[in-house]
Amino acid sequence: MASVxxxxxxxxxxxxxxxxxLMSDFLRNDLRLTGTHIGCDTSQCGACVIHVNGExxxxxxxxxxxxxxxxxxxxxxxxxxxxxxxxIQQAFQDHHxxxxxxxxxxxxxxxxxxxxxxxxxxxxxxxxxxxxxxxRCTGYHxxxxxxxxxxxxxxxxxxxx
Amino acid sequence: MYAFEIERPSTIADAVKAxxxxxxxxxxxxxxxxxxxxxxxAMPATLVSLTGIGEMQGVCAGDNGxxxxxxxxxxxxxxxxxxxxxxxxxxxxxxxxDPAVRNRGTVGGSLANNDPSACYPAAALGSGATxxxxxxxxxxxxxxxxxxxxxxxEGEVITEVRFPVPEKSHxxxxxxxxxxxxxxxxxxxxxxxxxxxxxxxxxENGVFRWTEAEAALAxxxxxxxxxxxxxxxxxxxxxxxxxxxxRAHLVKVMTGRAVTAxx
Numbered sequence: 001m002a003s004v005x006x007x008x009x010x011x012x013x014x015x016x017x018x019x020x021x022l023m024s025d026f027l028r029n030d031l032r033l034t035g036t037h038i039g040c041d042t043s044q045c046g047a048c049v050i051h052v053n054g055e056x057x058x059x060x061x062x063x064x065x066x067x068x069x070x071x072x073x074x075x076x077x078x079x080x081x082x083x084x085x086x087x088i089q090q091a092f093q094d095h096h097x098x099x100x101x102x103x104x105x106x107x108x109x110x111x112x113x114x115x116x117x118x119x120x121x122x123x124x125x126x127x128x129x130x131x132x133x134x135x136r137c138t139g140y141h142x143x144x145x146x147x148x149x150x151x152x153x154x155x156x157x158x159x160x161x
Numbered sequence: 162m163y164a165f166e167i168e169r170p171s172t173i174a175d176a177v178k179a180x181x182x183x184x185x186x187x188x189x190x191x192x193x194x195x196x197x198x199x200x201x202x203a204m205p206a207t208l209v210s211l212t213g214i215g216e217m218q219g220v221c222a223g224d225n226g227x228x229x230x231x232x233x234x235x236x237x238x239x240x241x242x243x244x245x246x247x248x249x250x251x252x253x254x255x256x257x258x259d260p261a262v263r264n265r266g267t268v269g270g271s272l273a274n275n276d277p278s279a280c281y282p283a284a285a286l287g288s289g290a291t292x293x294x295x296x297x298x299x300x301x302x303x304x305x306x307x308x309x310x311x312x313x314x315e316g317e318v319i320t321e322v323r324f325p326v327p328e329k330s331h332x333x334x335x336x337x338x339x340x341x342x343x344x345x346x347x348x349x350x351x352x353x354x355x356x357x358x359x360x361x362x363x364x365e366n367g368v369f370r371w372t373e374a375e376a377a378l379a380x381x382x383x384x385x386x387x388x389x390x391x392x393x394x395x396x397x398x399x400x401x402x403x404x405x406x407x408r409a410h411l412v413k414v415m416t417g418r419a420v421t422a423x424x
Contacts, residue, residue, distance in 0.1 A: 002167065019167040019208065020198070042196055046261065055237070055264040061195045062265060065167045066210060113260065131341065132259025 004068040008033070009077025017064045023057075024048045026064035027074060035075040035105050039134070046133030049106040049113075050074045056113035058132070075105035078112065088112055088150040095155070097146035099137035106133050111147045120151050162198045169210045173217065173320055177295050179209040180316040187211055187318060189270025190235055192262050211269065217320055222246065228326055232269030232293075232319040239268060248424060249330025249350060253284050256334060258341065269319035272304075275311050275367055277398065278342040282368035283332060285322060287348030287359030293321040307366050327352045329382070333419035335362075335411055337402050344403055345411040347371075349419040355379050358416055363408045365396050374416055384417035 005014040008031060015030045024041075027033045027050070036059055039047035043061040050059045051073040078086050085093065088111050098104045107130070114121060114129045121129070126147050127140070135143060145155045167188070170176040179185055184206035188194055197203050211217060217233035220242040228247045230239055240255030240263065257263055257271075257280050271281035272292060285292065285301045292299045294317045304312045313319070327350035334346040343362035350357045356378040358371045377386040392412045397405035 019165045020162040022195075041199065043192065043262065046259070049261055056261045057264050058261045061192060061262075063167060063191070063195070063208075065169065066191075066212070068169070110260070129260055132261050 002065050002068075004064055006067050006070050006072055008072045009074060015064075019063065019065060021064045023050070023052075023059040023062045023064050023067055026067075027059060027072075030064075033074050033076050037102055037105055039102060039106075044132075044134065045103070046106040046110060046130075047103050049109040049133065051109060051113060054116070056110055073109070075108060078108060088115070088147070091146040091150035092143070095142050095146040095149055097138065097143045103133060103135045103137075107135065107143055111150065114147070115151055120153060121147070123148060163201060163204045165198075165205050165208055167208045167210055169213045171213055171215065173214060173295055173318060176209050176211055176214060176318055177316065179207065180318065182207060183315070185209055185316075187270075187273065189233060189267040189273070190265035191270075192258065192266040193270065193274050193276065211318065212267065217269070223323055226326055227291075227323045230268050230322050230324070232321055233267050234269075236263035236266050236268070247324060247326050247330070249327065249332055249348070250284050250288070250324055253280050253332040253334075253348065256280070256332075268322055272322065273311065273313060273319055275305060275309050276342075277308050277364065277367045278337075278344075278346075278362040280332065280334065280343060280346055280361060283343075283346050283348035283359040283361040284324070285359075286368050286370060287330070287332075287350050287357045288324040288327065289350075289352075289357060290325070291323040292319055293323065294319055302370075305368050310367070325352065327357075329423040331419040331423040333415045333422065335415055345408055345415050347412065347415040347419045349378070349416060349423055351378070351382055351423060356382065360412050360416075363397050363412050365398055371412065371416065374413075378420060382420060382423075384420045387413055387417050387420075 001016045027036045037047035039045035043058045048059040052070050148155045168179045186205035188208040188210045211233045217231040223229045236254045236257045243251040290301045330350040332348045334343045337344040345363045346361045348359045356375050358374045361368045392409040394405040394409035397408040399405040
């Protein structure tokens with residue numbers, strides 16, 4: 001066992017983990033932060049994307065020990081301080097960027113990483129960036145719309161409105 | 162996964178010492194090794210993480226104008242930091258896997274693994290790179306020795322890779338639609354003294370140089386120079402994604418596209 005200490009969503013946390021403990025398992029089982037989802041556990045689907053030192057990573061394909069000392073951000077830390085949805089989350093709601101919602105934590109975390117580096121991405125850039133995030137419900141169109149809208153760009157209104 | 166310990170040394174010397182244990186294995190970004198461990202295809206007693214070693218991180222310019230990449234540098238960093246100095250390498254690094262994978266996976270890890278469908282072996286062989294380890298320098302032509310086989314000895318660590326910068330280069334990848342690995346990928350680099358063409362994803366023996374194309378392109382660097390050439394299909398990979406004939410055909414098509422796109 002190894003002890004790890006890291007900052008998760010601004011709070012210092014620590015725990016004792018095995019070498020083989022995945023970051024996704026540490027978040028979900030030890031910290032009870034179950035917003036980070038495990039869809040495939042083979043680093044294909046992106047439901048487990050978190051930020052480690054500001055960079056998007058798949059938490060199912062990283063050991064908790066490797067995040068020792070790191071700044072970690074998960075979906076639980078994304079809302080505004082008053083508890084309201086942040087810009088990206090609100091855009092997902094407004095543009096129907098989710099159906100079952102299983103992929104959404106990873107989608108939001110990937111979107112946040114993209115917009116940090118590229119505040120006004122083109123639609124093609126959004127689609128390229130989401131290559132590692134799989135959604136089986138939406139067909140992606142509304143997710144892309146939501147991210148475009150979250151970046152302050154005009155997008156066509158959704159059919160439901 | 163079987164149980165193991167993880168060590169996180171901060172110097173190459175400490176990493177080499179930790180890897181002297183015969184049941185120890187190096188861990189780069191883990192984007193291949195962790196899935197392998199999950200399938201219980203490896204059973205190391207100790208993993209020695211190389212990503213915390215500062216002297217193996219980053220991109221810099223070498224004395225002879227090469228691009229020098231620390232062995233533990235991730236793909237995203239290579240893509241960003243070689244965009245001006247070596248666009249062909251930057252383009253290759255920037256299209257490996259997906260953004261989250263590129264933030265973890267490392268050049269040293271990819272070259273040490275030598276997956277027959279990995280992208281980096283094509284860049285290293287196509288550039289005539291030098292693979293630098295804790296003990297020696299290995300020319301790319303001597304380094305790749307077949308499927309998942311390299312010149313590395315047990316416990317040897319890739320500390321740096323030096324890429325001579327070509328006049329023009331491009332990597333053209335035909336992705337397998339589901340896995341996004343290269344079904345066939347071709348790296349073309351035009352140097353003052355010749356052209357190098359390295360092919361990944363196609364051969365049962367891993368990355369290789371297509372020397373006939375190199376000779377044709379040396380006198381006429383255009384896709385048309387490949388017209389009369391054929392790629393033998395006999396040692397090409399055949400699987401449900403494509404026959405050996407299909408891969409052989411793709412090698413020529415991808416080479417032509419890489420030549421046309423080279424900048």
